[in-house]
Amino acid sequence: MTYDIYAVKYAERDARRPEHFLGGDPHDVPMPMDYFVWVVSGGGMTWVVDTGFGEDDAARRGRRLVRSTTEALATVGVDAAGVTDVVLTHLHYDHAGGWDQFPEARFHVQDREMAFATGRHMSRPALNQPFTADHVAELVRAVYAGRVVFHDGDEELAPGLSIHLIGGHTDGLQVVRVETAPGALVLASDASHYYENMETGRPFPIVFDVGAMVQGYDTLRRLASTPEAIVPGHDPLVLDRYPPAASGLEGIAARLTATRVANLGGIRSKP
Numbered sequence: 001m002t003y004d005i006y007a008v009k010y011a012e013r014d015a016r017r018p019e020h021f022l023g024g025d026p027h028d029v030p031m032p033m034d035y036f037v038w039v040v041s042g043g044g045m046t047w048v049v050d051t052g053f054g055e056d057d058a059a060r061r062g063r064r065l066v067r068s069t070t071e072a073l074a075t076v077g078v079d080a081a082g083v084t085d086v087v088l089t090h091l092h093y094d095h096a097g098g099w100d101q102f103p104e105a106r107f108h109v110q111d112r113e114m115a116f117a118t119g120r121h122m123s124r125p126a127l128n129q130p131f132t133a134d135h136v137a138e139l140v141r142a143v144y145a146g147r148v149v150f151h152d153g154d155e156e157l158a159p160g161l162s163i164h165l166i167g168g169h170t171d172g173l174q175v176v177r178v179e180t181a182p183g184a185l186v187l188a189s190d191a192s193h194y195y196e197n198m199e200t201g202r203p204f205p206i207v208f209d210v211g212a213m214v215q216g217y218d219t220l221r222r223l224a225s226t227p228e229a230i231v232p233g234h235d236p237l238v239l240d241r242y243p244p245a246a247s248g249l250e251g252i253a254a255r256l257t258a259t260r261v262a263n264l265g266g267i268r269s270k271p
Contacts, residue, residue: 109149186229194234
């Protein structure tokens, strides 16, 4: 079975290059960040990868919410209220904060991520800052309601659709490998925020285990049919390198299973 995959932007923020590399960067120039959710569809199934965040987190953290997750998914014909399965790559606020927009969904989470997000490390501000405690608490309630599916490492979710434990950024971060007509594509999420992180071996500075993050770049390459079939979690270039999902969705949603477009240059900057 092969699938269609879409990356849909729901938020953004202005940022600069030193913010995106462990140890900083000598070039203090703009390097904006986009926030995405992803859709995997095929064989009568629709899977959503990550849930985004809402207005409270946007205001608290100084992010621009350009559309809700529900509105973002609607641009590619997906009704969040009817989605039955959501893969949470990890539990940071921007990947698990929109869980309440999926009232019928089961959430697929790594054992290690839930243990990490509710364990001793969360007493440390250096590690708990990217989490929102209320989101984690609500996910714990979802466990008791039978709405969380736990995974211990790599696992096939459906024919041609699998999850793979990477760690690094968080202890239980997982990525999604999808069989498509052109070959295997990997939704890297925060295993690599930008193309440049994995292409140059320079980790993003929010990291639990640097060694696991760097090793994860090799795992991404092993899982994907080609290096170009790895899709980072926050790079605005994703919307440049792939065509829009439909006419009028330029800068909003990209169809990742289409042929990549020619713009393969450096990080896009904006004022």
